[in-house]
Amino acid sequence: MTQLHAIEKAYQRIIDKQEMVQSDPYRLHFHIMPPVGLLNDPNGFVFYQGKYHIFYQWNPFATTHGQKYWGHRISSDLVHWEEAPIALAPDEWFDKDGCYSGSAIVHDEKLYIFYTGNVKDKEGNRESYQCLAVSDDGLHFDKKGPVIEVPKGYTAHFRDPKVFFKDDKWLMVIGAQNLQEQGEVVLYSSSDLENWFYRGPLTGSHRNKLGEFGYMWECPDLFHLENKDILIVSPQGLEAKGYKFNNIYQSGYFTGQVDYENPSYQHGSFEELDRGFDFYAPQTTMDETGRRLLFAWMGNAEIGETQQPTAKYGWIHALTLPRTLKWKEGKLLQMPVKELELLRKNQVAYDNITIMNQQKQLNGVAGNVFELQITVTDWNAEIFSLTVGESTLCFDKTSSTFSVERKCFNKQGTESRHCRLDKLENIQLFKDTSSLEVFINNGEEVFTSRIFDDINEQAVSFQANGQVTFDVQKWDLKKIFN
Incomplete structure (x- = not known):
């Protein structure tokens, strides 16, 4: 199936189900939601050519987790979002079972998106590839294929690349599961965005005095704020402790200092970002004013999805409101954007x-x-x-x-x-x-x-x-x- 054909199928699905979806009284008024089907992780949050771009995981064909596309919205003010052309469809050998989560960066006036290509064989065995696609206009993307395969020591649960620039080189953090089925975040570096070098794990379960801390870490996001290196991550497999970790999966952050030359991360304890029921896979970007902004999925795994009343209208889930992050008195604060x-x-x-x-x-x-x-x-x-x-x-x-x-x-x-x-x-x-x-x-x-x-x-x-x-x-x- 070609990319064009896969995208045409998705658009036809939107047309076929539009009347039913729009008849739902629970359609949101000021949140990004799918035109049909299931939305999950925010992806590729970036400021490009004077506008904000947000992509999202999207299954157009069901309200369950299946083959994932990348939906796409664009805004000039973080409030009003116009629907952009579908960015990615699962149509190549390296992403045929889903274009999973990733990030976007701007380089030489082009928009580069990095994502995980999910592949399964007939027995359900998984392969994963970190893939690149490039756009000259921020609307149409040319897939370049895999740039990273799973290194030794890790399972195929190796995904969600987040790319950023620091100290004259490109860096990438990836969520991973090692062969001992422990969650980690690993670091890569590149000089040209195409040839990537494995630098090693930054932190994870049984590292940095954490002890047992989940079997898989998803959606890492590493950035510098107020002289702190902050790692946002979504560990799976944490047990509830009193008021902490009460959802099926958690999202939170570590604070400390990263050594990028000899990869390591000295950090403190894990702090949850959001205490509610429906918050997962947050992703940040910095805009032209220097603000650190965040979107997250207003959902959390499969729990309760079939019970949500929107499913009978052919859609499910949304993104949170965009938020501004600030560091104050030892804590990461979130506020809705002023816009x-x-x-x-x-x-x-x-x-x-x-x-x-x-x-x-x-x-x-x-x-x-x-x-x-x-x-x-x-x-x-x-x-x-x-x-x-x-x-x-x-x-x-x-x-x-x-x-x-x-x-x-x-x-x-x-x-x-x-x-x-x-x-x-x-x-x-x-x-x-x-x-x-x-x-x-x-x-x-x-x-x-x-x-x-x-x-x-x-x-x-x-x-x-x-x-x-x-x-x-x-x-x-x-x-x-x-």
């Missing part, structure tokens, strides 16, 4: 609202698609909570715990996620038709979740055990897709 203010309309504001041992609703603080900001100005309480639709956000001062509770996808009860929090200063949340992203204390903690509540307008309720005074701002948010 999202372009979506605001119909502001409602209240100052110095005081509630004491009561539940309260505020006129106009309701809806189905909105942004809400709460700033605590005085606190003399044990518990403060707010209910958004059928989800509850709660700060318990006595246990120093913040939690988010949602209705289970199968509608059988509720489930919750938690984090430790010493004090509550502010909450910023974005409610879309079927998602909730909550930023606590200017991005100190973040909870990202898909939610499938009553689609009609719902009020926000505030409740305190004790006395709390706070300011409220609420905006409706414009729809970015037709």
Whole structure:
């Protein structure tokens, strides 16, 4: 099957299912989602020729994980995203079973994308290749084929190349599984983007005092921020520890210093990036202003996918909102990009609202698609909570715990996620038709979740055990897709 034929099949699928997909009341208003089928990892996040490009893993033909293409969106403001031509289709011997995750860089005014070609034989045995494709216009890509094969000492679970430039050479980190079935991140270098040299493992399970730490590390992303070398990675196989690691797979970061000449990485502990239910495979880029920006998959593996109500409309999953990363007081903070203010309309504001041992609703603080900001100005309480639709956000001062509770996808009860929090200063949340992203204390903690509540307008309720005074701002948010 040629690339053209494979892409034509995908476009035909979009046409055939468009009416059904668009009839879903849970289609999101301001998040990137697939035109049909399944979306997962963000890929190739890059700033090129004055615009932001984001690609994503995409199976057009089912709401399950199958042959993956690369979908593509372009924006001038990180808010409004136009659909671009399909970038990659699984049509060559080296990627016939899926164009898996990867990254993009700009060189000599061309856009280079690196991705993992997934290949399986008739018995289901896997092969993987790190592949290159190049574009002169950022829209149409010429596949150059594999540039890296799996080195000795590793299984075929060897994928997700992230490329960056440092000290006059190109570097690449790859997620890997060694022959002992332990997760690692390995380093490569190149002078020309085509000939790559294996430099060795940077870190992984049973390295750098980690002990047992997962059987596979996916989607590594290594960058420098505020004199720190930060490695974002998604380890699989971590066991839950109290409030930590409660999803099937985790995403987080290490902080330390990398020795690129004698490859090694001295780092601290693993910190989760997001405490919610649906966050995985984050990827970052730096834009022309020097901001470090992040997208992630608003989903997490196969758990609950068949129970999500969008599946019966022929689509599933989305990307998170784009976020800005900052380093402050030993912690990586995430905040929604400032450009999202372009979506605001119909502001409602209240100052110095005081509630004491009561539940309260505020006129106009309701809806189905909105942004809400709460700033605590005085606190003399044990518990403060707010209910958004059928989800509850709660700060318990006595246990120093913040939690988010949602209705289970199968509608059988509720489930919750938690984090430790010493004090509550502010909450910023974005409610879309079927998602909730909550930023606590200017991005100190973040909870990202898909939610499938009553689609009609719902009020926000505030409740305190004790006395709390706070300011409220609420905006409706414009729809970015037709």
